[in-house]
Amino acid sequence: MSLLVVGSVAFDALETPFGKVERTIGGAATYFSVAASYFTHVNLVGVVGDDFTEHDAAIFRGRRIDVSGLERAAGKTFFWAGRYGADPNERVTLATELNVLATFRPKLPEAYRSAKHVFLANIDPTLQRLVLEQIKGKPRMVALDTMNYWIEKTPAELREILAHTQILMINDAETRMLSNEHNLLRAARHIFKLGPKALIIKRGEYGAMMVHNAGVFAVPAFPLEEVHDPTGAGDSFAGGFMGYLANASRMDDAVMRRAMVYGSVMGSFAVERFGLERIRHLTRREIDARARHFYKLTHFRL
Amino acid sequence: MSLLVVGSVAFDALETPFGKVERTIGGAATYFSVAASYFTHVNLVGVVGDDFTEHDAAIFRGRRIDVSGLERAAGKTFFWAGRYGADPNERVTLATELNVLATFRPKLPEAYRSAKHVFLANIDPTLQRLVLEQIKGKPRMVALDTMNYWIEKTPAELREILAHTQILMINDAETRMLSNEHNLLRAARHIFKLGPKALIIKRGEYGAMMVHNAGVFAVPAFPLEEVHDPTGAGDSFAGGFMGYLANASRMDDAVMRRAMVYGSVMGSFAVERFGLERIRHLTRREIDARARHFYKLTHFRL
Numbered sequence A, B: 001m002s003l004l005v006v007g008s009v010a011f012d013a014l015e016t017p018f019g020k021v022e023r024t025i026g027g028a029a030t031y032f033s034v035a036a037s038y039f040t041h042v043n044l045v046g047v048v049g050d051d052f053t054e055h056d057a058a059i060f061r062g063r064r065i066d067v068s069g070l071e072r073a074a075g076k077t078f079f080w081a082g083r084y085g086a087d088p089n090e091r092v093t094l095a096t097e098l099n100v101l102a103t104f105r106p107k108l109p110e111a112y113r114s115a116k117h118v119f120l121a122n123i124d125p126t127l128q129r130l131v132l133e134q135i136k137g138k139p140r141m142v143a144l145d146t147m148n149y150w151i152e153k154t155p156a157e158l159r160e161i162l163a164h165t166q167i168l169m170i171n172d173a174e175t176r177m178l179s180n181e182h183n184l185l186r187a188a189r190h191i192f193k194l195g196p197k198a199l200i201i202k203r204g205e206y207g208a209m210m211v212h213n214a215g216v217f218a219v220p221a222f223p224l225e226e227v228h229d230p231t232g233a234g235d236s237f238a239g240g241f242m243g244y245l246a247n248a249s250r251m252d253d254a255v256m257r258r259a260m261v262y263g264s265v266m267g268s269f270a271v272e273r274f275g276l277e278r279i280r281h282l283t284r285r286e287i288d289a290r291a292r293h294f295y296k297l298t299h300f301r302l
Helices: A028-036 A099-103 A125-133 A148-153 A155-162 A172-179 A184-192 A233-246 A253-270 A284-298 B028-036 B099-103 B125-133 B148-153 B155-162 B172-179 B184-192 B233-246 B253-270 B284-298
Strands: A003-006 A010-016 A019-026 A042-048 A070-072 A078-084 A091-097 A117-120 A141-144 A167-171 A198-202 A208-212 A215-219 B003-006 B010-016 B019-026 B042-048 B070-072 B078-084 B091-097 B117-120 B141-144 B167-171 B198-202 B208-212 B215-219
Touching: A003 A028, A003 A125, A003 A233, A010 A091, A019 A028, A028 A042, A028 A233, A028 A253, A042 A099, A078 A099, A117 A125, A117 A233, A125 A155, A141 A233, A148 A155, A148 A172, A167 A172, A167 A233, A172 A184, A172 A198, A184 A198, A184 A208, A198 A233, A198 A253, A208 A253, A215 A253, A215 B284, A233 A253, A253 A284, A284 B215, B003 B028, B003 B125, B003 B233, B010 B091, B019 B028, B028 B042, B028 B233, B028 B253, B042 B099, B078 B099, B117 B125, B117 B233, B125 B155, B141 B233, B148 B155, B148 B172, B167 B172, B167 B233, B172 B184, B172 B198, B184 B198, B184 B208, B198 B233, B198 B253, B208 B253, B215 B253, B233 B253, B253 B284
Parallel strands: A003 A042, A003 A117, A010 A078, A042 A070, A117 A141, A141 A167, A167 A198, B003 B042, B003 B117, B010 B078, B042 B070, B117 B141, B141 B167, B167 B198
Antiparallel strands: A010 A019, A078 A091, A198 A208, A208 A215, B010 B019, B078 B091, B198 B208, B208 B215
């Protein structure tokens, strides 16, 4: 079943201990779509400026990604610049230029409105809500990402959209900020009162954890000798997770666990090269092989 | 097969968000012995002062712990005071008084010298070496813990003892300091050149990771709603790990993985109450039940 994503499509400037790029395509919706397209068909809602060329758009072609919902507006594409140190969990934002994203009002093409699986990537909660309001009927699954900025600046709007969210997918710092709880289990209980039935906590080099009514599932990050660029790891994780779920016939604990593993697989590929370099050139065979590596990494018998 | 440990027996003063104790029995060798005694027989080498009463020694009685190697010296027992914040991975040391540990020279009782499994807890590498020199023949397994202080102050002595160590069991900060590498896989390769065949990295609330020639194994920490006192978690982990190994007939990858799980089990119990309160009152049935919880926490099928 198809999967709808709304989020940023961006140009990124990146600096890590392994190098530097001045301008590469990025954005949450881009990483998400590319990662998810290995599992299912994706409908992309977002906006780019008139500096986004046909050459840039090649990232979406030849994949199961529909870009009829990717609006082109006058002005410049959203721009983000960031730097990572030796610790890939530590990121410094050097620049955030909203550009065309500042006035963006998402309009869903008719064909998108029957979406059964929706991912609201990290973006203004008001825009997340606008997208959800255009969907007909009740989606099977709405998942949401957000960040410290929205937790602090737009708490009411965030609560409003959380009430319509089944899965909240954020990092540990955001979990603690949103719940005002350091302990992640207590934080999860707090968050469940706001609407979500499942909390997925992304912990960067420490992996990811899912808390829901069937219990807790934890998966470590894939050990890599070189993390070239952590950008997009969380969105690639979300793409693998939601792509796997959207394609699954059931949505029980066992399926959610596998989705967590495929999310982790996509996140681990994302950080191996700069920008989208690695995840744009994958095969399903490589993805499945790495999933088996995750099994080997975590498996034990008592 | 019996297990030898050398390390500190201490009085601790502890402060955490859940409370405060002025004086409780602690020390690496204490936590290690109590944890390991659920799996195997332990011979304890250490020193206490004349302030260590029969009442204090009750912690060792009724367990498979031999204390004929626990010397009693004139003076005060080693004292450590520490404080933890909401993040249990962050510890502030308030006081370290070596007392009788300052002049301690370990002497192994004759019956201890045929030890096949040895754990050199975090202590002066010169003392670790003194213990190893008194052992007859080649032990099946020597594991070692150390800390930033010895890595910085006694690098030559530490290298000397590492050359005789099969398993190094330290935390991530120590791994990075010892190897001068942020990435843990590259750090492991560096450390293997110093002697150890396996590196076990303790990551507190993020769990533990083992790197050896059979690959990498990662186990998350057990999710707890309340971490009352993180003191001794790493030593209890080591006790569960070494206790399980000492009792196993083989020492292959599958056994090492189970040992990692039992180590994690003991570490998770240790932090549930102050000091030794929780791990002194366990049953093997509770331990095995938590091991099955770890299975549930991490298990997935592809």
